[in-house]
Amino acid sequence: MTVSTAPDARGDLFDPACPTRQILDRLSGKWSSMVIKILAEEPAGEVRFADLRRRVPGMSAKMAAQTLKELERDGVVLRRVEALTPPRVHYSLTPLGVSLDAALAHLREWAELHAHAVDRARTAYDRSHDNGGTNP
Amino acid sequence: MTVSTAPDARGDLFDPACPTRQILDRLSGKWSSMVIKILAEEPAGEVRFADLRRRVPGMSAKMAAQTLKELERDGVVLRRVEALTPPRVHYSLTPLGVSLDAALAHLREWAELHAHAVDRARTAYDRSHDNGGTNP
DNA sequence: CAGTATCCATAAAGATACTG
DNA sequence: CAGTATCTTTATGGATACTG
Numbered sequence: 668m669t670v671s672t673a674p675d676a677r678g679d680l681f682d683p684a685c686p687t688r689q690i691l692d693r694l695s696g697k698w699s700s701m702v703i704k705i706l707a708e709e710p711a712g713e714v715r716f717a718d719l720r721r722r723v724p725g726m727s728a729k730m731a732a733q734t735l736k737e738l739e740r741d742g743v744v745l746r747r748v749e750a751l752t753p754p755r756v757h758y759s760l761t762p763l764g765v766s767l768d769a770a771l772a773h774l775r776e777w778a779e780l781h782a783h784a785v786d787r788a789r790t791a792y793d794r795s796h797d798n799g800g801t802n803p
Numbered sequence: 804m805t806v807s808t809a810p811d812a813r814g815d816l817f818d819p820a821c822p823t824r825q826i827l828d829r830l831s832g833k834w835s836s837m838v839i840k841i842l843a844e845e846p847a848g849e850v851r852f853a854d855l856r857r858r859v860p861g862m863s864a865k866m867a868a869q870t871l872k873e874l875e876r877d878g879v880v881l882r883r884v885e886a887l888t889p890p891r892v893h894y895s896l897t898p899l900g901v902s903l904d905a906a907l908a909h910l911r912e913w914a915e916l917h918a919h920a921v922d923r924a925r926t927a928y929d930r931s932h933d934n935g936g937t938n939p
Numbered sequence: 940c941a942g943t944a945t946c947c948a949t950a951a952a953g954a955t956a957c958t959g
Numbered sequence: 960c961a962g963t964a965t966c967t968t969t970a971t972g973g974a975t976a977c978t979g
Contacts, residue, residue: 686918687836687911694910695831697952700823716961727953732962742924753960763920770913774830775823777906782822784899788878833972852941863973868942889940890979
């Protein structure tokens, strides 16, 4: 059986088979974290495809479909189909997805808390690097 | 001057100027999170350029330099130069970097905790999608 | 040693058109 | 409505060679 090709990759972030690597790679897509946030924030818990697109400005149908498919494959998102014409498809977070959102929330919190500090660091860095005193 | 084009993008993850977006984008590089982890784990707190490369197998000099530069610009990493010949450059996390690592640690923890679940979800998904019962 | 510069391959994302 | 297919553009990373 194909139980696991990764014997004990736990903690070995540098092995491509490492779980953390995989998660980070999945989240590194441009839209994944936004989709998760939308689904997490939805009071009803479910969002339809077109709604999702409306709520994530700039995300093409292609990227929406691709992102949702990946997240569904990972067990983070649930896809529910109502077979009407026209069809209705509803997306929501699974319990696993909810817990992932909680982990992501720490990062969001960090970012909001330290956004100013990062901004200041960048300004300072740019000031001393792109024209550090040797410019006309 | 490039002070800020984002008046109050706080919480607006869908604005490219949003702090969370920026952080997630920075972390989405292939090497950033690994570099942060190495620096966080280093007992001495400092790691030299060549050491870092040795400890992150597969990372080219180019990517090491680029990643470190971005993280330094963000105020997450500190670069200390000993002007000898040959030169020695030491990298460490700033306090800001340490706190970022703490936020990242939640994600690492989630990944390790749920790696099996994700794996199982993928297997189940693949089983029912690439040959869901309509195959010769 | 600690990088930089350059060129090249690939992967990710966008635009557009079309379908059940 | 909820996607898929296809093509083009752009971003990312890798290989190699060179420098203070």
